[in-house]
Amino acid sequence: MFVPPLAVYRFRDCVLDLGRGSLRNGERELRLRPKCFEVLTYFVKNPGRLLPKDELMEAAWPGVFVTEDSLVQCVKEIRRAIGDNAQDLIKTIPGRGYIFDLQVVSVERASEPPARTHRWTKRLQAVDWRLLAALILLFSLGCGAVGWWLRAPAEAPTSAETPPPPAPAPAAPRLSIAVLLFVNLGGDPADDFIADGVTDDLTTGLSTHVSEVQVAARGSAAARKGRYADGAQAGRSLGVRYALEGSIRRDGNRIAVSVQLLDTQSGAHFWSDRFEGERSELFALEDRITGRVAYALGNELVQPAARDAAFRGSAPDADDLGLRGPAVLAQPRALENLNQAEALFRDALAMDDRDVGALEGLATALIARLVNFSPQRQADRDDLLQQADDAAEKALALAPERSTAHYIKGVLLQTQRKTVEASQEFQLAILLDPNYGPAYDGLGASMLHLGQPEKAVPLIEQSLRLGWSGDVNVLSKWHMAMAHLFLRHDEFALEWLRQARSESPDDGWWLLRELTAVCALKGDEEAAKSYLAELLRAWPQVSIAALKARRESDDPEYLRLMEETVFAGLRKAGLPEL
Numbered sequence: 099m100f101v102p103p104l105a106v107y108r109f110r111d112c113v114l115d116l117g118r119g120s121l122r123n124g125e126r127e128l129r130l131r132p133k134c135f136e137v138l139t140y141f142v143k144n145p146g147r148l149l150p151k152d153e154l155m156e157a158a159w160p161g162v163f164v165t166e167d168s169l170v171q172c173v174k175e176i177r178r179a180i181g182d183n184a185q186d187l188i189k190t191i192p193g194r195g196y197i198f199d200l201q202v203v204s205v206e207r208a209s210e211p212p213a214r215t216h217r218w219t220k221r222l223q224a225v226d227w228r229l230l231a232a233l234i235l236l237f238s239l240g241c242g243a244v245g246w247w248l249r250a251p252a253e254a255p256t257s258a259e260t261p262p263p264p265a266p267a268p269a270a271p272r273l274s275i276a277v278l279l280f281v282n283l284g285g286d287p288a289d290d291f292i293a294d295g296v297t298d299d300l301t302t303g304l305s306t307h308v309s310e311v312q313v314a315a316r317g318s319a320a321a322r323k324g325r326y327a328d329g330a331q332a333g334r335s336l337g338v339r340y341a342l343e344g345s346i347r348r349d350g351n352r353i354a355v356s357v358q359l360l361d362t363q364s365g366a367h368f369w370s371d372r373f374e375g376e377r378s379e380l381f382a383l384e385d386r387i388t389g390r391v392a393y394a395l396g397n398e399l400v401q402p403a404a405r406d407a408a409f410r411g412s413a414p415d416a417d418d419l420g421l422r423g424p425a426v427l428a429q430p431r432a433l434e435n436l437n438q439a440e441a442l443f444r445d446a447l448a449m450d451d452r453d454v455g456a457l458e459g460l461a462t463a464l465i466a467r468l469v470n471f472s473p474q475r476q477a478d479r480d481d482l483l484q485q486a487d488d489a490a491e492k493a494l495a496l497a498p499e500r501s502t503a504h505y506i507k508g509v510l511l512q513t514q515r516k517t518v519e520a521s522q523e524f525q526l527a528i529l530l531d532p533n534y535g536p537a538y539d540g541l542g543a544s545m546l547h548l549g550q551p552e553k554a555v556p557l558i559e560q561s562l563r564l565g566w567s568g569d570v571n572v573l574s575k576w577h578m579a580m581a582h583l584f585l586r587h588d589e590f591a592l593e594w595l596r597q598a599r600s601e602s603p604d605d606g607w608w609l610l611r612e613l614t615a616v617c618a619l620k621g622d623e624e625a626a627k628s629y630l631a632e633l634l635r636a637w638p639q640v641s642i643a644a645l646k647a648r649r650e651s652d653d654p655e656y657l658r659l660m661e662e663t664v665f666a667g668l669r670k671a672g673l674p675e676l
Contacts (some may be wrong), residue, residue, distance in 0.1 A: 107142040108203045110187070112180055114142055121179065128179045132337075133158050134172040141176070141188065141198035150195040166499055168313075178450055185452075274338040275313055277301045278329050280355075281345040293346050296355060300342065333362035351377045423459045433471045439463045454500065457493035461486045461506050468513060486510055501531035508540050517547045517651050535564035539574045546577060549655025551584035572602045579612060584659045592616045607637045611645065615667025626671040633673075642668060642675045 107114040113122045116139065121128040130138065136158040140149070155169050173188060173196060182188055189197045277300045280293035301313060333341030344357035352374060359369035423442035426435055440463040446456035464486035473479050490510050493503040508523030521544035527537035542557035558581065561574045579594035595613050602609075610633040617626035633640060642665055649660070669675075 106205050108205065109142060109145070109200045110180065114138065123180075130175060130179055131172070133168070134175045134179075137169070137172045138176050141196075142202050145198045145200055145202040148191060148195055148197050154195065170497060170499065174452075174454070177452075183450070183452065275340040275342060276333050276336045276338045277313070278332055278341055278343045280343070283345045283347040284349075286348065289346065289348050292348070292353065296344070296346065328365070329360045330362045330365040333360060338362060348377065353377050423456065427459060427463055427466075433467070436463050436467050436471070440467075452496055454493050454497045454503065457489045457496070458500075458502055458506050461489040461493065461510065464489070465506070465509055465513060483510075483514070499530060501527040501534045501537060504530065505534065505537050505540060508537075508544075512540070512543065512547070512650070515547075515650070515652050517544050517653060520544050521548075533564060535561045535574075538564070539577060542574075542581070543577050543650075546580055546584070547651035547656050548653050549584075549659055551581040551659070554581040555585075572598050575601070576609060576612070579616075583612065583616060583663050586663070588616055588620050592620070607633055607640065610636060611668070612664065614671050614673070615664045618667040618671040619663070623671075626667075630668075630671045630673060640673070642673060 105116050107116075111123050112128070114120075115122070119135070121130055121135070121138065137154060140154060140157045151166055151169060155166070158172070159168070173190075177183070177185065177188055180187065187198070187200055189199050191197060277297055280296050282289050282293045329341045329343035333339075339362060341360045341362050342357060343360065344355060346356075347354045353376070355373045357371055357373075358367050360367055423439055423446060426439040426442060440460060443456045443460040443463060446453050447460065450456075464482055468479065468482050468486065473482065487510055490503070490507045493500070494507055497503055504523045504527040508520045508527065511517075511520035511523060521541055524537045524541035524544060527534055528541065531537070538557045539561035542554040542561065545551070545554035545557065554577065558574050558578045562571070562578070575594050575598035579591045579598065582588075582594065583591040591612070595609060595616065599609050599613065610629050614626050614629040614633055617623075617629060637644075645665070645668070649657070651657075
């Protein structure tokens with residue numbers, strides 16, 4: 099049987115073999131995710147030409163809407179694989195695209211050795227033509243018999259005719275997922291667009307929010323609709339480790355959406371959630387689902403993979419460090435955890451100093467240390483702040499389109515009481531990713547720090563609707579409490595504070611400060627004294643003056659509101675001035 103020759107491309111010290119689907123440097127196999135392999139293939143087929151971003155995205159994700167961040171991450175991975183640390187092999191043309199600036203040599207590998215073909219040619223030339231005709235006739239009769247046999251009903255194999263086992267499928271990447279088409283359980287075809295819209299948004303949201311996870315293209319997942327008995331089989335056919343499936347049901351003006359995460363290897367369901375809302379709020383509901391599922395899957399997928407990475411030995415690669423750093427950072431805000439996360443991010447940057455995720459993680463860990471475990475000496479605090487700022491600035495310079503980079507820069511500016519500049523960074527983060535919940539909370543906090551609580555409330559509500567859990571959720575509830583306290587809605591403020599405290603009982607002075615003040619303002623002297631005692635245990639030297647020194651803003655309206663609410667309540671509870 100004739101097999102077309104397979105292309106092999108050589109560039110620099112690398113060999114891209116399309117037949118084997120591999121990239122090698124000498125004897126060493128270079129790992130690339132499937133989409134990154136497709137982008138590299140397009141590069142080597144078009145060397146020396148400016149390739150617009152849209153053209154590259156269409157080549158790797160045909161017919162699927164993805165953000166530019168997916169392409170940026172692929173280019174970053176390719177650069178790391180081929181050793182393009184200086185970014186002079188794959189050149190970025192700002193605002194336009196990329197140039198693969200390498201000489202590429204294309205060769206062909208024949209399917210059979212030429213010598214073998216030559217021997218068979220000689221033998222056929224020596225055969226008498228009448229014998230050859232007889233052979234052809236016998237061959238034709240044989241093909242007819244084989245065709246009849248293939249179309250005939252198959253008999254069940256006997257015990258002595260056990261069929262050979264199927265060839266094992268290649269292992270799916272440990273961090274890979276497909277969003278399967280959501281099912282419309284209501285039966286009304288008019289609602290199919292809702293299911294399709296949720297599928298599209300989740301595919302895009304996961305690609306944007308969870309950069310560590312390889313997300314199968316929407317078109318590939320759609321092609322599996324109805325072809326497999328369950329989501330796990332469909333996911334295995336796509337070559338992914340996890341599959342996200344779900345359904346929608348409309349009852350009048352109410353819409354319910356159910357989602358569940360499957361392990362395609364075992365078929366186990368290990369994460370699920372349900373969302374409900376009015377049909378008139380469909381787009382807000384989709385935003386809420388996208389944000390919450392993307393965040394939840396980030397935890398569900400990255401945390402187990404990070405644990406696996408931690409057990410593979412003492413010499414983790416860049417991918418392992420990229421998983422373990424965020425996993426440690428997501429743990430409770432203990433100084434030991436922050437120090438460990440910082441060390442992991444620094445190790446990742448030692449391997450690749452242009453790793454944007456590691457730069458963002460390092461800045462986040464340093465900011466958390468500064469806020470929660472501030473050094474005593476001002477020089478040490480300034481040094482910590484400078485290191486965090488250097489990491490955040492480099493991340494922004496390398497990836498100005500990443501909403502997370504702008505959010506982290508905004509948080510850093512907030513710690514420096516640069517409220518207006520911080521609010522601008524949060525607005526940019528929202529513009530780049532409207533589903534990024536923390537940015538809404540950051541912008542809401544900026545409104546508080548500018549003495550505008552009425553503007554803060556809807557922004558913080560949006561952060562909570564998007565369902566970002568963990569520290570961001572607790573911060574959002576604290577900020578919501580502060581907004582209501584400034585507006586003198588004391589009952590609402592107390593309820594939000596209690597919710598935040600129940601979710602994070604180990605947090606220290608910042609929640610206890612407001613709880614003491616609100617209870618005192620409401621006239622609940624016993625509760626105010628109890629919270630004040632807890633505050634003094636957490637911070638024995640606390641005083642009105644010490645709290646004012648730790649103020650979040652220098653805005654005059656903010657300071658007036660703090661004086662009339664928080665400090666007035668603390669004085670009433672008995673906290674000394676000095």
